[in-house]
Amino acid sequence: MKFYRFIFILFSLFLTLPVSAMEQDEEVIEERQKPSRNKSKQSLPKETLGHKAKKEAESSTNQFHMKFKVGFEFQEVNGLCPWALHNNNIQKKPLFFLKDKETKRHLWKIVIDTSDIEFVTEPFSYQERPILERGIDTILKAFNTLENLLNHQTRITFEGWTDKIEELKTDFPFFLGYFGTYSSVRDEFIIKPSSQWKPKFAPQVTIQHPLEHAIPLYFGLFGFSSRYMLDFSASLPCRDLFLEAQKEANSENFGKWIHGYGQKMNGLVFLHALTLVQMTPGEDLTDKELLKETYDSLTNYFQVDAKMKLTLMSRRPFSSMFKDIHTQGDYPQYFMRVMSLNTPFYKIPSLFYKTNYAEQFYDSQTGNVKSFLNLLPFLSQDFVTQNNQILIPLLQQGVVSTTMLRKLKKRVKVDQSEPVSTLFNKYFEEAIKTVEFPAKTYIMDTNNYSVQSIPYDHDILSPPLFLDFENSMGRFKDPMTEEEKQCGEAIIEVRAIRDVQSWFLKKCGLEPELTGEFLTKPSPELKVQALCLFDFLKDFGKPSDVIEIYYLGMPYALRY
Amino acid sequence: MHKIFLRLGVLIMTSQLITEAYCINNKLLNLEAETCSSKIWSGVHIPKYKIKESLGFLSDTDIADTKLSQARNFKSFYEKITGQVQDRKFLQFAQECRNIYDEENDLTKLAIHLLLEKVTEKYTADLHKAEKLKEIRPQTPNNKQSDRENIFNIFLNADKNISANQ
Numbered sequence: 088m089k090f091y092r093f094i095f096i097l098f099s100l101f102l103t104l105p106v107s108a109m110e111q112d113e114e115v116i117e118e119r120q121k122p123s124r125n126k127s128k129q130s131l132p133k134e135t136l137g138h139k140a141k142k143e144a145e146s147s148t149n150q151f152h153m154k155f156k157v158g159f160e161f162q163e164v165n166g167l168c169p170w171a172l173h174n175n176n177i178q179k180k181p182l183f184f185l186k187d188k189e190t191k192r193h194l195w196k197i198v199i200d201t202s203d204i205e206f207v208t209e210p211f212s213y214q215e216r217p218i219l220e221r222g223i224d225t226i227l228k229a230f231n232t233l234e235n236l237l238n239h240q241t242r243i244t245f246e247g248w249t250d251k252i253e254e255l256k257t258d259f260p261f262f263l264g265y266f267g268t269y270s271s272v273r274d275e276f277i278i279k280p281s282s283q284w285k286p287k288f289a290p291q292v293t294i295q296h297p298l299e300h301a302i303p304l305y306f307g308l309f310g311f312s313s314r315y316m317l318d319f320s321a322s323l324p325c326r327d328l329f330l331e332a333q334k335e336a337n338s339e340n341f342g343k344w345i346h347g348y349g350q351k352m353n354g355l356v357f358l359h360a361l362t363l364v365q366m367t368p369g370e371d372l373t374d375k376e377l378l379k380e381t382y383d384s385l386t387n388y389f390q391v392d393a394k395m396k397l398t399l400m401s402r403r404p405f406s407s408m409f410k411d412i413h414t415q416g417d418y419p420q421y422f423m424r425v426m427s428l429n430t431p432f433y434k435i436p437s438l439f440y441k442t443n444y445a446e447q448f449y450d451s452q453t454g455n456v457k458s459f460l461n462l463l464p465f466l467s468q469d470f471v472t473q474n475n476q477i478l479i480p481l482l483q484q485g486v487v488s489t490t491m492l493r494k495l496k497k498r499v500k501v502d503q504s505e506p507v508s509t510l511f512n513k514y515f516e517e518a519i520k521t522v523e524f525p526a527k528t529y530i531m532d533t534n535n536y537s538v539q540s541i542p543y544d545h546d547i548l549s550p551p552l553f554l555d556f557e558n559s560m561g562r563f564k565d566p567m568t569e570e571e572k573q574c575g576e577a578i579i580e581v582r583a584i585r586d587v588q589s590w591f592l593k594k595c596g597l598e599p600e601l602t603g604e605f606l607t608k609p610s611p612e613l614k615v616q617a618l619c620l621f622d623f624l625k626d627f628g629k630p631s632d633v634i635e636i637y638y639l640g641m642p643y644a645l646r647y
Numbered sequence: 648m649h650k651i652f653l654r655l656g657v658l659i660m661t662s663q664l665i666t667e668a669y670c671i672n673n674k675l676l677n678l679e680a681e682t683c684s685s686k687i688w689s690g691v692h693i694p695k696y697k698i699k700e701s702l703g704f705l706s707d708t709d710i711a712d713t714k715l716s717q718a719r720n721f722k723s724f725y726e727k728i729t730g731q732v733q734d735r736k737f738l739q740f741a742q743e744c745r746n747i748y749d750e751e752n753d754l755t756k757l758a759i760h761l762l763l764e765k766v767t768e769k770y771t772a773d774l775h776k777a778e779k780l781k782e783i784r785p786q787t788p789n790n791k792q793s794d795r796e797n798i799f800n801i802f803l804n805a806d807k808n809i810s811a812n813q
Contacts, residue, residue: 164675165703201674280672281706289678314688314773317780325802328795343803352805369776387673416801416810424798424811431780586685602691603682647780 153627154574156295157219158210159617161226161288161606165280166202167237171272172389176454180268181207183249185225187218188260194222196266201389203289204277206230210295212574213625216618221259223614228255230609234286237279246273288613290606292584292620297575298408300628301354303636305399307627308581311640313588313602315398320647321432322360324353324425333642345637351412351576356422358577359405360432362548363518365396366442367435374470377443377490378477385447391486393444393551394560394582402578404549404561405522411567411576418523419516431647439515445481445488446554448533456485465536470494492531492553501529501538510538514552521546528552584620590640594632595619671761675704680765687736687770695743699751702758721748721760728767737770 171177177199184196195208206226211219232251236243253263296304302323309315320326329344347353368377384391394400401408409418426432448457459482463471470491471478481488489511497506510529521543528543529552549561563578585607589599597605597619606616626632679701686693725748729741744763748756801809 164672164678166672166674283703283706285700285703287675287678287703312689314685317773317776321780325799328799347799347803347805350802350805352809353802369779387677389674412806414806415808418809420811421801421805421809425802428795428798430783434783585682588689589691600686600691602689603685647777 152213152625153296153300154213155624155627156210156212156574157621157624158293159208159223159606160205160291160293161230161609161613162200162203162205162290163230163609164203164287164289165284167204167277167280168199168272168275169202169278170275171199172202173456174454175449175456177268177271181266182245182269182272183263183265185229185252186262186264187221188262190218192218194218194261195226199272204233210293211621213621216621216625219621220614220618223617225255225259225261227609227611227613228252228259230286233277234609237277237284241279242276244274244276245269248277249273286609288607288609290584291580291582292606293402293578293580294624295574295578296624298351298354298358298412298577299349300575301577301579302348302357303633304627305357305581306641306644307632307636308587308591309398309583310588310590310636311644313586315583315586316644317431317647318361318364318398320645321364321429321435322357323429323645324356324360326429326431326645328428330642330645341638345633348637352414352421353425354577355405355408355412356425358399358401358408358579359422359519359522359548360426360429360435361399362397362401362405363435363439363515364432365398366393366444366548366551367438368441368443370434370438372441372443374490374494375474375477377441378474378481378488380443381445381486381488381490382477382481385445385481385484385486391445391447391488392554392558392560393442394558394580396444398581398583400560400580400582401549402559402561402580403563403576404545406525406544406546406549407564407566408576409522411572419519422519422522436515439518440493440511441490442511442514442551443488443490444551444554445486448485448487458483459485459487459533462487462491462536465495465499466491467494467496487553489553495536499536499538502540503537507538510552514547518546518548590635591623595623672704672706676761676765679704680762680769683740683762683766684769684773687740687766688773690736693740693743695747698740698743698747698759698762699755702755702762705754705758705761721745721756721763724760724764728763732767732771732774734770734774737767740766 166172179198179200181196181198184193186193193209195206198205198207206229208219208222208226211222229252232255233243233248236248236251249263249265255261294304306319309319323329325347332341332344335341368380372380381391384395388395448459449455450457460479462482463478466478478491481491493508493511495507497508499507501507501510525543525545525547527540528545528547529538529540531538531553545561545564549564550556550558551560554560559580567576585605586603587605588602592599592601592605595616597616601616606613606620683693683698683701725741725745729738732738732741741763744759748759751759797811801811
């Protein structure tokens with residue numbers, strides 16, 4: 088009985104959460120209207136999007152739901168734009184966008200990521216289901232248009248594609264706008280990769296949500312028997328105590344755990360610890376193997392930075408989230424204490440110095456990679472001799488990795504005082520400390536490879552050391568307004584969303600076999616799945632969810 | 648157990664050096680292999696038609712003879728990995744791959760070899776990680792009971808105060 092009373096109290100607490108608005112991830116560079124060839128001939132249906140959204144918001148006022156925003160990215164992974172691969176002036180720059188005509192709401196934009204075409208939607212708040220629906224509909228229409236074009240003529244220019252999208256206005260009233268970068272690609276070809284081309288999306292979603300939902304939400308999405316549980320288990324604060332509590336089978340005591348894991352601070356510790364765990368390489372990996380890992384990533388996936396290893400990537404600095412919680416006390420000490428009660432985590436502090444990621448440098452004028460072969464004389468002789476065969480091609484491709492920087496000669500100093508390797512030795516400690524006490528980060532002078540500290544207002548994983556400040560890890564550095572905070576402190580890129588697991592899928596009425604394929608097919612199923620995710624998030628946190636996740640799922644997941 | 652992982656690592660790395668000379672969509676291969684590995688780990692059966700659907704990373708461009716000779720090594724590769732990874736879910740997947748290999752054309756034979764190789768690499772890496780986690784279990788730091796209770800009490804109200812001196 089006490090347990091149910093506790094659940095009721097929890098339920099009531101959730102109801103008192105503030106209502107929300109949303110953070111914009113806007114990158115508008117230049118907007119211009121392309122002369123339209125077809126005028127919209129159809130009027131909107133009687134019940135318009137705006138009307139639907141308003142009605143839905145009103146009807147949900149008294150219902151339980153989590154306040155959130157969700158945005159989607161759909162990257163077609165067959166490399167339709169091979170010519171774009173090494174041109175950094177085009178990479179990830181928005182090309183054109185689609186805006187809903189009635190609500191004037193931006194729905195999505197197109198970017199090129201490596202050699203792939205990618206649809207990036209706006210974030211949609213929990214009150215904007217009809218707008219999300221319209222967004223996914225138009226993505227599918229636009230993509231199907233491209234697919235049809237490529238099935239008839241094997242290649243089409245961007246302009247050819249956008250002209251065809253414009254023709255869709257007869258069915259969907261929208262506005263297509265063009266960014267400055269569009270002019271550099273309008274005559275470039277989108278190329279069908281092979282006669283048996285089967286389009287496939289690599290999806291990602293970004294969710295803004297309150298930190299108190301972080302632990303149950305991500306265990307719910309990825310639990311409870313998946314490989315992700317290895318890292319999740321190693322990142323759960325007080326994991327060992329939680330498992331001991333299972334043995335007691337005392338529901339009253341167990342309720343305290345649900346309360347504890349529902350603390351914003353513990354959600355933050357979990358997300359922070361998970362980032363550290365996933366950035367830490369296996370203890371038996373040698374420098375040669377770490378360099379090969381970077382080389383393989385570069386040649387196979389054209390990416391070398393830290394986020395590749397992350398299941399969940401925070402778009403906000405951990406330090407910003409910490410500030411938003413307004414707790415009292417010492418974060419570094421608290422982090423270490425609650426994580427000392429997690430056995431699988433215990434080697435992370437001593438292994439983190441070997442974290443392996445890299446930056447690829449480009450010539451700002453040509454957009455081509457910039458060779459860094461002049462780094463060789465600054466690296467220790469043994470390291471160069473042993474790894475010459477991988478080092479040279481990496482440096483020629485403008486790739487500088489943390490494994491290389493750890494091996495800089497001792498004469499290369501940080502602030503002209505200590506060797507750069509010492510920076511890595513205290514990297515873990517600084518990554519914890521700077522969440523509460525941000526002070527400085529480090530930049531490298533690429534002429535003499537000396538390292539200088541500079542004042543910095545965020546933790547040093549936002550972005551990780553030596554990565555570009557525009558890197559997506561911890562990119563949203565501006566303070567949130569109170570209105571923006573209403574959807575929560577956390578903005579998390581769920582990089583492994585296609586691998587959502589059976590508990591979530593069953594909740595949505597989807598087949599468990601869909602794991603690994605969620606949101607990957609550009610077909611009408613995609614819309615169903617996107618809306619399922621939206622509805623799941625909207626209802627998330629119901630007492631039944633809490634019971635299933637904490638009582639049944641997590642104890643099983645934590646067996647590692 | 649570690650020796651098995653190391654041997655598998657060498658086997659796979661050697662094979663990768665061969666494939667690097669060819670034109671396949673490695674990014675897609677990696678995605679498909681991750682999907683298979685993830686499903687195997689979660690105990691989700693992957694039917695034969697799904698495996699075949701996941702072979703789109705290799706297109707119908709000309710295949711060099713050397714590349715086909717790699718496909719011909721499939722059976723010895725299969726024998727090695729199934730002898731070394733004694734995991735029922737993985738073996739079931741490997742068996743399906745072998746069935747496809749036996750029934751299909753040269754292009755599919757090569758694709759199935761590449762897929763099984765990549766899935767093995769990923770799956771054994773996760774097995775290795777799980778093994779490592781089991782190993783560190785006995786070395787749990789032995790916090791005092793009073794300290795543990797203190798941490799738990801702070802943990803319960805962490806949004807208000809996380810100071811150790813409450």
